[in-house]
Amino acid sequence: MHTLMNQAREALLQRRSSLRGLLRDNHAEAEELRDGRPSDPADEAAEESVEAVLERLSERERRELRDIDDALVRIEQGGFGHCARCGGAIGRHRLRAIPEARHCMTCSEQVER
Numbered sequence: 001m002h003t004l005m006n007q008a009r010e011a012l013l014q015r016r017s018s019l020r021g022l023l024r025d026n027h028a029e030a031e032e033l034r035d036g037r038p039s040d041p042a043d044e045a046a047e048e049s050v051e052a053v054l055e056r057l058s059e060r061e062r063r064e065l066r067d068i069d070d071a072l073v074r075i076e077q078g079g080f081g082h083c084a085r086c087g088g089a090i091g092r093h094r095l096r097a098i099p100e101a102r103h104c105m106t107c108s109e110q111v112e113r
Contacts, residue, residue, distance in 0.1 A: 001081060004081070004092060004095060004096070005075050005080055005081075007096070007099075008071070008075065008080065008095060008096075008099035009072065009075050011099050012068045012071055012072055012075075012099050012100060013072075015064075015068055016065060016068045016069070016072075019061050019064060019065050019068070020065070022061055023058055023061055023062070023065075026055075026058045026061070027058070030055065030058075064100075067100040067102075068100050070100070070102070071099060071100035071101075071102075080095075081095060083102070083103050083104040083107050084102045084103060084107075085102075085103050085104075085107040085110075085111065086103075086104060086106070086107050088104050089104065090103070090104050091104060091105065
């Protein structure tokens, strides 16, 4: 399990770094769109649509960053690999695929319903 935790920590740190870069890029692009508003109403609508997509992507990325940070805390505090709902093992294959997973497969399916 120790090797799995180290691999998960490394994957989570890399993903966190990547997401932070994407958030910075999205923020900069949204600022550019706000600063250079076109005067044509059709162009304005298109630009607002692009800006809305960037903001939605940023919110999804912020949620993923919170999940990653929570997983890193679980690694440090010894809760990594245990389901937050039932306390059972999450499973190595799931943790390798989704190192920030909070729930085992059974609980994950129940939570999603």
